[in-house]
Amino acid sequence: MKNILLVDDDTLLRLVVMTSIGLTFKDCKVLTAGSGKEAVNILNSEQVHFVLTDLLMQEMDGFQLIEYINTNHPEIPVAVMSGEGGATTRERLHSLGISKFLEKPFNLKELHTAISELPGIGKNATAISFTTA
Numbered sequence: 001m002k003n004i005l006l007v008d009d010d011t012l013l014r015l016v017v018m019t020s021i022g023l024t025f026k027d028c029k030v031l032t033a034g035s036g037k038e039a040v041n042i043l044n045s046e047q048v049h050f051v052l053t054d055l056l057m058q059e060m061d062g063f064q065l066i067e068y069i070n071t072n073h074p075e076i077p078v079a080v081m082s083g084e085g086g087a088t089t090r091e092r093l094h095s096l097g098i099s100k101f102l103e104k105p106f107n108l109k110e111l112h113t114a115i116s117e118l119p120g121i122g123k124n125a126t127a128i129s130f131t132t133a
Contacts, residue, residue: 003029003031003050004030005032005039005053006030006033007039008032009034009058017108021111025115035057036064039051043069043072051076052079052081053066053079056083062082066078079101080098082101
C-alpha cells in the first residue's frame, strides 16, 4: 500500500480530493493534513510515497513544506495545487524542483494522471483506506 499525503487548509477540498484518489487508486492510503506543520508530523511518523500540497496555508506554507521535504525526505515526489499560479510562483516552484503544478480549480483527471505516473502506484487495488489528521 502506498501512502499519499494531501496537504490543504480547505477541509472540503481535502475530502473531495481524498475521496477521488481513494476511489481511483485503491492500493493507496490517503493521509491528510490541514497545514504544513501537520504534514511534517505525518512525514516524521509515517512512510509517505507522494505529497500533494497547497501553497497558501497558515502556520507553515507550501513553500516551507517543500523546502522541508527537499532537505529531510528528498526521495518523496511532490506536486503542488494552488490558485496562485503566476510566473513568479512557477519559477520559485521550479527552483525547488517541482515540475507538477495543478492550478485550482483543477480537473480531477489531471490529478489522477499525475498520480498514475508515479512509480509503483497503479489503479489495480483491493481496498480503499482513508486516514485524516
